[in-house]
Amino acid sequence: MTFIVEIFPGLREMMNLHPVWVHFPIAFLSVFFLVDLLAAVFRSRALFVVANWLLGLGALGAVVAAAFGLQAALTVPHPPQVHEILETHRYFALNATALAWLLLIWRLLNRGRFWLVGRLFHSLLALFMVLNLMLAADYGGLMVYKHGVGVKAVPAWPPGASGHRHGSAWDELREWMHEIIPHSHAPGHEHHHHAH
Ligand code: HEM
Known part of the structure; x- marks a missing residue:
């Protein structure tokens, strides 16, 4: 298990x-x-x-x-x-x-x-x-x-780390394309690596 x-x-x-x-x-x-x-x-x-x-x-x-x-x-x-x-x-x-x-x-x-x-x-x-x-x-x-039943308390974010929002669904899809086809290139898009 x-x-x-x-x-x-x-x-x-x-x-x-x-x-x-x-x-x-x-x-x-x-x-x-x-x-x-x-x-x-x-x-x-x-x-x-x-x-x-x-x-x-x-x-x-x-x-x-x-x-x-x-x-x-x-x-x-x-x-x-x-x-x-x-x-x-x-x-x-x-x-x-x-x-x-x-x-x-x-x-x-x-x-x-x-x-x-x-x-x-x-x-x-x-x-x-x-x-x-x-x-x-x-x-x-x-x-x-609403009441957080079964949810662990969320730790406070570090000071100064304002939570970021993602801009558009198209960017999300483009990012995923880069993950499955690493060498594909999209103009004007920053490569974004997730910590594992
Ligand atoms: C067909 C049967 C049931 C269905 C489809 C159902 C569905 C759900 C759903 C959708 C949630 C919210 C989960 C989430 O948003 O992550 C939930 C939470 C919960 N349900 Fe049910 N439920 C069922 C039966 C029961 C019964 C019989 C009880 C007993 C009183 C129960 C107790 C709870 C509790 C305590 C929670 C809070 C989350 C947790 O810690 O599990 N449920 N249920």
Whole structure:
């Protein structure tokens, strides 16, 4: 395990893996909703099967994310004003996880054969699941980006070192080109080496 941490310096600084893992259920379950909607609109069996897989992976991913989250809540220190945000986050996240499993079990039990009203209700429930998921993610981000939960204290920058901003996205892309093709030359551009 330790070699993984050596290749990924960011991972080494994390208190827990919850913020790493959450991307999987967020991506799988939101794309599931869209693909399943397209499957219904175009009556496509192929898209329906893709949606099944997305939902399955998302439901499994959500359980793992929730387990890491419950562990994070036990171990990451948070002030009283954050406690309520954490409970709201937990509420929406567990709702989304339970709804994802409900949708999955429904699809497995009926083997993908829906009655028209059932299909409509299934998609409405999927929308409700994604809304819970988005709200959970939003409250999660609020904890991190506003209140710094799970974030190490940022050291003060040395005096006189005013933080610099990057000028344009084109410059960023040009810099990357120089990194992968070192001898390429762009007029008027300073070569920039990053410390490793
Ligand atoms: C499907 C389930 C879940 C999803 C998708 C989810 C999503 C998120 C997201 C997006 C963040 C912000 C991460 C960042 O900005 O880097 C977060 C943070 C957090 N979540 Fe969750 N969450 C889930 C379940 C839970 C549960 C059940 C708990 C338990 C109460 C929980 C506790 C936390 C805590 C304590 C943080 C602060 C950051 C940390 O130290 O981990 N999460 N979550």
